Amino acid sequence: MPSEKIASFTVDHRKITPGVYISRIDGGVTTYDLRTRKPNTDRLMSNSAMHSVEHLFATFIRNSEMGKQVIYFGPMGCQTGFYLLVSNADNKAVIEVIKQTLIDIINYGGEMPGNSEIECGNYRNLSVELAKEECRRYYSAIKDIDEKDLVY
Numbered sequence: 095m096p097s098e099k100i101a102s103f104t105v106d107h108r109k110i111t112p113g114v115y116i117s118r119i120d121g122g123v124t125t126y127d128l129r130t131r132k133p134n135t136d137r138l139m140s141n142s143a144m145h146s147v148e149h150l151f152a153t154f155i156r157n158s159e160m161g162k163q164v165i166y167f168g169p170m171g172c173q174t175g176f177y178l179l180v181s182n183a184d185n186k187a188v189i190e191v192i193k194q195t196l197i198d199i200i201n202y203g204g205e206m207p208g209n210s211e212i213e214c215g216n217y218r219n220l221s222v223e224l225a226k227e228e229c230r231r232y233y234s235a236i237k238d239i240d241e242k243d244l245v246y
Contacts, residue, residue, distance in 0.1 A: 107133040110174075112235035114192060116185070116244045117177065123165060124183040126244075128192065129175040130232045138173035139228060145169075145216065146206065146225035147176070147199075153207040154195045160187060185241040196233040200226055 101118050111132050117125040130139065139147075152167045155178070165179040180188055206220045214220070 112232065114189060114236055114239055114244060122182050124180050124185075124188075126178040126180065126183075126188065126192075127170075127175060128178055128232070130228065130235070131174040133172065133174050136174070139169075140224070141173075142219050142221055143224045143228045144173060144176075145219050146221050147228050149206055149208050149214070149220060150199045150202065150222070150225045151176070151195055151229075154198045155191060158191050158195065160191050185244055189239060189241060189244075193233065193237065196229045196236075199229040200233065202226065 105117075110127075110129055112129050115127040115129065117127040119125070131137070148167065148169055152164075155161065155167060156164050160180065163181045163183065165181055167176060167178050169176050178188075178192070202222065204222075206222050206225075208214045209217050209220050211217055
């Protein structure tokens, strides 16, 4: 067993509520915790909802003004949120892009990006409507946050 805990295991998950937080900064890369649920208490995201948000959020944010700075966007294994890794991040700008990305998904009227056997390893497990529902819920929780709210 390794002797050091990873950073995310040192956070008291009983105190986390839905929001956007800085999880860690490694050199020029900021890891944002986009927490959609209160850990260990709320109904968890279904695999289909997480997968669907991942496809849409990654597509929209990588096509935003900060798209070239996005290193990674993906779900947490605990099904309570997502990680967003951004290089040379400006926290205020990142928050605004997160909010705009959620609005774009909520208003999206097209087909799911990456929705084929060629493009995705589990393409049958995608739903635009589930993603929109999840993003509506999360947007309502974070619509009023700003950069001062980012610290655990």
